[in-house]
Amino acid sequence: MLNSKTIEIVKITAPVLKEHSHQIGKRFYELLFRTAPELMNIFNQTNQKKGIQQEALGYVVYAAGEYITDLGALTPVIRRINEKHRAIGIRADQYPIVGETLLQAVKDVLGDAATQEILDAWGQAYGYIANLFIQMEGELYEKTEKQAGGWSGYRRFIVDKREKETKEVTSFYLKPEDGKAIASYKAGQYLTLKAEIPGESYTHIRHYSLSDAPGKDYYRISVKREGALSNDPEGIVSHYLHDQVQIGDALLFSAPAGDFVLSADEFPxxxxxxxxxxxxxxxxxxxxxxxxxxxxxxxxxxxxxxxxxxxxxxxxxxxxxxxxxxxxxxxxxxxxxxxxxxxxxxxxxxxxxxxxxxxxxxxxxxxxxxxxxxxxxxxxxxxxxxxxxxxxxxxxxxxxxxxxxx
Incomplete structure (x- = not known):
């Protein structure tokens, strides 16, 4: 547990980090990809270029500091992050480098205002929160792999059918290449694609909602063509799916994930x-x-x-x-x-x-x-x-x- 002094420093300085959240997020990813360029295979580069990922990081850091004594208030956010981390394959051994890079980004942006005492307090807070995430995500990994039809990492699926829904939207019906059973899912969840696109230096990871009810021997995703051109960062993966992926081609997917699911009651x-x-x-x-x-x-x-x-x-x-x-x-x-x-x-x-x-x-x-x-x-x-x-x-x-x- 964190001591009272650490908690006090984190809560007092959280608004300062919020004020500079975009700059901290931007600096964080600059440092992270310089130190560990292999992580570019995981993070959405389109969101990086649009500044969305930086904004999301800033929000999470600020919220964690503000609610450091009551992380239960952030349960929906934490659950959402855990699901996405499991889906893209974030590992426990990646958390330390993220923590070190985050503290360096805070120091670079805040300068002398980021005293050693403040950095130490946030370092302890990060370690506390990281351990919580690692534990929860570890349980998710185990549950996902051990469920009927479950698997770890990415599994090869064959495009069994393509169906054009509109000029912009195409549905892809996916069956496992190994012919074995597939995991069921809760309506509202998504599949995560690791796209290995010819000519691209890094893989591109995207989440696509499952667009049909569970209980079938296939998965279905329905993808909108994004961006005006195939080399538009926003449309790289959707253009690849629409223009290059054909029936019989193999794609890599992790098991279904997501916290957006129906309530169990009978309310309208x-x-x-x-x-x-x-x-x-x-x-x-x-x-x-x-x-x-x-x-x-x-x-x-x-x-x-x-x-x-x-x-x-x-x-x-x-x-x-x-x-x-x-x-x-x-x-x-x-x-x-x-x-x-x-x-x-x-x-x-x-x-x-x-x-x-x-x-x-x-x-x-x-x-x-x-x-x-x-x-x-x-x-x-x-x-x-x-x-x-x-x-x-x-x-x-x-x-x-x-x-x-x-």
Whole structure:
């Protein structure tokens, strides 16, 4: 345990680290990749270039300091990080170099203000938190490998089928190359791909939500083509999958992971998705219709128009064949054909009136997935509708830990 003096120093200096979090994050990754360039095979280089990873690191460091005596308050963040660390293969022996590099980054950014006493206190705090993470992730590794059909590290999967959902979205059906059983998963979880792309110096790791219900002999991911060009950092992996990966090709995946899962109760569910954020919610919907057909589900999906609307027919059929499923569509820029055929319920963005008209009278569980601005907007509107914070869960396709934190 940490002594009272160390705790006091960490809590007092946490706001200072928050103030300089971006600079510390930027300096940290500069030093880390210089010291251990092999880690570039693990960290998302697109997020590095966009500054997202640095921001996420800064948030975690500050939050850990602020809640050093009550890490239980950070349980959702810690669980999310543990799941991602297990998925990408973070090892216990990598924590020391991260800690040393972080302290050096703090020293470089804060200069003389980072006294030895402050650095020592944060070093002890980091060691305490790192040991907690190592223990929790060790348990995850063991559980994942020992489960039926489980495995450690990355396993080779063959693309059994490709299915074009829209001009931008393609589904990939994956079966294990070894022909053995595959691990089940909870609806809402994701697979982690290690992409070995010809011409790239390092591997690229990406998380892709599983887009179908569990219980099948295959996995399905549905990938949106990102970025305008194949050499756009944001689109390197998605262009590789869309343009180069064909039926019969092998890809490397770690076992399913993620903390974005359905509650075990029977409260009504409200799914709210934007664009490709539909994928984990579709998995949840398919699962709940199969396991809890009497549970009320309200599904709101927002996208540009029918040309970008993945799984439109499937969702409409589910709603038509199941009276407990209500499906609503919001097109921000409907085509002329959409206007004529009335394929959507609202033009423009999801607004307060739309949410109010759909909101169940009884308490419900809300699940969100989409872009960061989209979810921030929906979270704000749900707050205005007095939806309890603990009734809302979301999946962020980003390393930023919490959307509703200052």
């Amino acid at each position: 569910i409200v799914f709210i998705s934007g664009g490709i954020g539909i994928t984990p919610l579709l998995s949840m919907l398919n699962d709940v219709v199969k396991r809890q057909p009497q549970r009320m589900v309200y599904f709101i999906h927002a996208t540009k128009n029918s040309e970008t609307h993945a799984f439109q027919s499937h969702l409409a059929e589910l709603a038509q064949s199941n009276s407990h499923v209500k499906f609503y569509v919001c097109y921000t820029a409907p085509t002329q054909d959409d206007l004529v055929s009335h394929r959507f319920d609202k033009a423009g963005h999801i607004d307060l009136d739309m949410l109010l008209s759909i909101k169940p009278d009884e308490p419900a569980r809300y699940y969100l997935c989409g872009s960061i601005p989209f979810m921030e907007d929906i979270l704000k509107k749900l707050s205005e509708l007095n939806v309890p914070k603990e009734h809302v869960q979301y999946e962020s396709f980003s390393p930023i830990a919490m959307l509703d934190e200052e």
